[in-house]
Amino acid sequence: MTAIDGPRLAPASGQAKxxxxxxHGYGADGNDLIAIGREWQLLLPDAAFVAPHAPSxxxxxxxxxxxxxxxxxxxxxxxxxxxxARPDLDAFLDAELVRTGVAPDRLALIGFSQGTMMALHVGLRRKVPPAAILGYSGMLVSPEVLKDEATGKPPILLIHGDRDEVIPIDALFAATDGLGAAEIPCEWHLSPGLGHGIDGxxxxxxxxxxxxxxxPRKTFARMASQG
Structure with a gap:
């Protein structure tokens, strides 16, 4: 097993929840995406961010x-x-959850391109399903086995450019079909005029x-007591 690491951002609030x-995608490294965390800190002040470098x-x-x-x-x-690639990434995620003190169900995986393939494959097979999976410009690998192998149904959002020249938009619709066949709900968004990238x-x-x-999710009991 290969240990992996990458740049991190501490939570803006000072406490990781x-x-x-x-x-990241094929040919990049963790520095390619960590800047997104800086943009999202205002909306997600209690989140710690990390962008590991792929192992090879x-x-x-x-x-x-x-x-x-x-x-x-x-x-x-x-x-x-x-x-x-799954064992190295799973081990990294487990170690980061311990390091930050965050519960396993408060994990979100964000992928781009090849990173989206990893986010979907690993996230849908975690012992404790993550809070969310967000995939940009990627694809779902081996959808035919997903129904038998998936351990949960976390919220998923897939975003793709309609001018993607690397992974065509057909991959987006194949992914939504594959997730649907496995009875896993999925939201999606198509960015007009966008190639292989992420827009505003x-x-x-x-x-x-x-x-x-x-x-936070309100329980039925809490809602009833407030009614």
């Missing part, structure tokens, strides 16, 4: 990293890749989605 983990270097790149190798020639490499509207919707997922 939630943990947001950014999973991208061949031929001095700094780029990958969660798993991609040749784009083998149709099965994504399935093998997410399975192989996607950031706004992502932040609002997380704020809703982390908001």
């Amino acid at each position: 939630a943990l947001v983990v950014f999973l 270097l991208l061949p031929g790149s001095p700094m780029g990293r990958q969660w798993f190798p991609l040749t784009f020639r083998d149709p099965d490499e994504r399935r093998r890749g997410v399975i192989a 509207e996607g950031l706004r919707q992502g932040a609002a989605f997380l704020a809703s997922a982390f908001a």
